[in-house]
Amino acid sequence: MTVSNRIPEIPIIDVDTHYNEPHDLWTSRAPARLRDRAPRVRNVNGIDSWVVEDGSVLFPYCGVCVIRGDGSKMYGELSLRDFDEMHPGATDPRARLAWMDEHGIQAQVIYPNLIGFSIEAFLARITDSEMREFCIRAWNDYMGEVQAIGGGRLFPQALVPFWDPELAVREAIRAHEELGMTGLNVPSGSDAYGVPSLSHPSYDPLWEVAQDRGMSINFHIGGGGVNATPWDMVSESARAASLTTVSISSNVRCLTNLIFSGLLDRFPRLNFVSVESGVGWIPFILELCEYQFDENRVTGLELRPTEYFRRQIYASYWFEEDPTPAIEKLGADNVMFETDFPHPTCLYPGIHEHVEKSLAQVAPDTRRKILWENAARVYHVPLPG
Numbered sequence: 001m002t003v004s005n006r007i008p009e010i011p012i013i014d015v016d017t018h019y020n021e022p023h024d025l026w027t028s029r030a031p032a033r034l035r036d037r038a039p040r041v042r043n044v045n046g047i048d049s050w051v052v053e054d055g056s057v058l059f060p061y062c063g064v065c066v067i068r069g070d071g072s073k074m075y076g077e078l079s080l081r082d083f084d085e086m087h088p089g090a091t092d093p094r095a096r097l098a099w100m101d102e103h104g105i106q107a108q109v110i111y112p113n114l115i116g117f118s119i120e121a122f123l124a125r126i127t128d129s130e131m132r133e134f135c136i137r138a139w140n141d142y143m144g145e146v147q148a149i150g151g152g153r154l155f156p157q158a159l160v161p162f163w164d165p166e167l168a169v170r171e172a173i174r175a176h177e178e179l180g181m182t183g184l185n186v187p188s189g190s191d192a193y194g195v196p197s198l199s200h201p202s203y204d205p206l207w208e209v210a211q212d213r214g215m216s217i218n219f220h221i222g223g224g225g226v227n228a229t230p231w232d233m234v235s236e237s238a239r240a241a242s243l244t245t246v247s248i249s250s251n252v253r254c255l256t257n258l259i260f261s262g263l264l265d266r267f268p269r270l271n272f273v274s275v276e277s278g279v280g281w282i283p284f285i286l287e288l289c290e291y292q293f294d295e296n297r298v299t300g301l302e303l304r305p306t307e308y309f310r311r312q313i314y315a316s317y318w319f320e321e322d323p324t325p326a327i328e329k330l331g332a333d334n335v336m337f338e339t340d341f342p343h344p345t346c347l348y349p350g351i352h353e354h355v356e357k358s359l360a361q362v363a364p365d366t367r368r369k370i371l372w373e374n375a376a377r378v379y380h381v382p383l384p385g
Helices: 093-102 119-125 129-150 165-177 201-213 236-246 249-260 282-295 305-312 324-330 351-358 364-379
Strands: 013-019 040-044 047-052 056-059 107-112 154-156 183-185 216-220 272-275 313-317 335-337
Touching (some): 107 364, 129 154, 165 201, 201 216, 249 282, 282 305, 313 364, 324 335, 335 364
Parallel strands (some): 216 272, 313 335
Antiparallel strands (some): 040 047, 047 056
């Protein structure tokens, strides 16, 4: 029997959205010695793009947004090419709050565009260690301002200089204590960039800081060091579809490594989130992990793969028409909801209609967990009385 699912009274927390960095985010904050080389926007081949240092392209778009200012959605490309054509809610926190009010969303967790999806270019094209660290700190400083404007509704996740665990610890502490940020956004494939894997003991002080402060560790797709370059495609739209589909492969690798690494035994109270990866594939991976656990007679771990997941790993759904089979296998305490606004795969328009349809078979207490209770716990989101 279908459960009634009229949900206007439920406060929705959207756990994966993105922010188009303003053109002057870095140039306006850079010291004089770095200003001329800091990330900035230039028109490259007809596209507003981020460049750095001597003009080397850092990211081919100045934002990743397919929602226009009039609310219409562009299809078939990764982003609009003109920054001014993009929805103001992609860049302006006050416009974002107005958009959230319009679409019935209480709070959002926010991730970057530039640094979030150009880690390889970031490391390859910014060789000056001072510039790298400045870029991270400036993004966090600005996002701290965004969070303050949000008034308990906008929750950017802090970046850290992951290539240097000692620097990462200092920035995590600063982001939490000075800026009030609730979690860290860490590329899961750090080992692909010539630094130790995230389970290496050199990172333990970072995980200890995060665990002690209740900061979640967020692994966003596309930041895992996995080559997701598509084959030659019949069209640009086919290329975009392929690229966005296979981008979850970084989190397949991440979740598997996380479970078998021993990291979860050392930090049993630390929450990890697989961001923008969907949930349907996770029961399959956990079943495979369970099989390999037994067949390989795994030693050295305190729990089984599914037990680790249920204790401290989370994921979110958005595009799935029926996430209930995955919810039943994973448990309602480990699933959250996202829109991915304003990206090409974002759940827009018809957000509430999709939620009501996709969770129609789910009991009210489970809906509450997925739509806000789990996220409120993981990201420390205050809710109105």
